[in-house]
Amino acid sequence: MRFLLLLLLALLQVSLTDYLIRNPDFYQLDAYTWESGEFREMRLGEAVAGSAALDMDELTAAMIDHDYDLTGEKTIPSDRFRESLLLRRRPEDYRKLKQAYETVFCDLRYFPVPASSRAGTPDVTYADGWMERRTYGGERGHEGCDIMGDQRPRGFYPVVSISEGTVEKAGWLEKGGWRIGIRTSSGLYIYYAHLERYARDWQEGDKVSAGQLLGFMGDSGYSAVPGTTGNFDVHLHVGMYLRTDHFRELSVNPYWILRYLEKFRLKYDY
Ligand SMILES: [Zn+2]
Known part of the structure; x- marks a missing residue:
């Protein structure tokens, strides 16, 4: 049977x-x-x-x-x-x-904002805002995920590198403000925008290790004038881009990737 x-x-x-x-x-x-x-x-x-x-x-x-x-x-x-x-x-x-x-x-190691070891520090928040409407610089969809740190002033929350990699872009960008773009060895481009300041004077080609302090969360951007702040709430914009057969930069939604990374979070005293 x-x-x-x-x-x-x-x-x-x-x-x-x-x-x-x-x-x-x-x-x-x-x-x-x-x-x-x-x-x-x-x-x-x-x-x-x-x-x-x-x-x-x-x-x-x-x-x-x-x-x-x-x-x-x-x-x-x-x-x-x-x-x-x-x-x-x-x-x-x-x-x-x-x-x-x-x-x-494959190269992702840490959530980009470390947890605070001090009691009473409000944690950052974020939601899936993929392709939400944005209008600065023309009508477009939001290519990324915003980690909000608006319970504290600009410069309060540290921002660390999600992965190891190489600095591909740094400096002022009209939409992104003080931004840094890091290419992982697998080829993913991770874009961190609206920083208040950098942890050091990043140059193209600099090597970055996973978890290394990149800078501090801010509200810079939405202006051609370098250093402009205050055009929106304090947050870290995270973008992720792939090179593909047909696209030089194909953006993907970082929301669930960040959710996955929450388990791997550094702890900082701030
Ligand atoms: Zn954003």
Whole structure:
């Protein structure tokens, strides 16, 4: 009896594989998936935020299987069968998508604002503000996540590097104010904007280690005049960009990535 049941299960699995391979639209995966709006939204959810370590094959397979939306998931469904299926059907597309997730996650170490060791210090807050409407410098969508520190004056909250990497840009930018852009060794560009001041005189090419103090949170920017402050509440804008086949800078939503990083938070005395 048990043997017959196992045989039946085995046959069902074979026919399911057969069906899936013959129906290329069954899974949302094509050559542009890893540059699509669905990918950029990074709707990773509690499943990723709660993970201590991420398996990129599981993550890639789960995201494809859930239409790039794990926001309702508490655990990442682990399914080696599905993963091998995706690999067999579209190996190049699967590889690129997985590589994109690796670029995003592999070098990330710390949440960019350390926790305060002093009782009574209000913590920073943030929400998913991806693609919210912004109007300064023209109508556009918000390409990043704002970590608010408006309970304290500019210059209060330290900002540390999420990853190791190399300084690619530093100095004044009209929209970003005092900003710093760091390229990780995997190729992710992390952009920190609106600083009050830098921890040191950063130059292009400087090496940065994960957790190193970059500067302090502020409200600089929204002006062509360097040093302008006060045009919005004190916050740290975090942007994340990838180089892809078709885009020099493809922005992805940092919200769930920051949620994932909350587990890895330095403690500073401030
Ligand atoms: Zn922002």
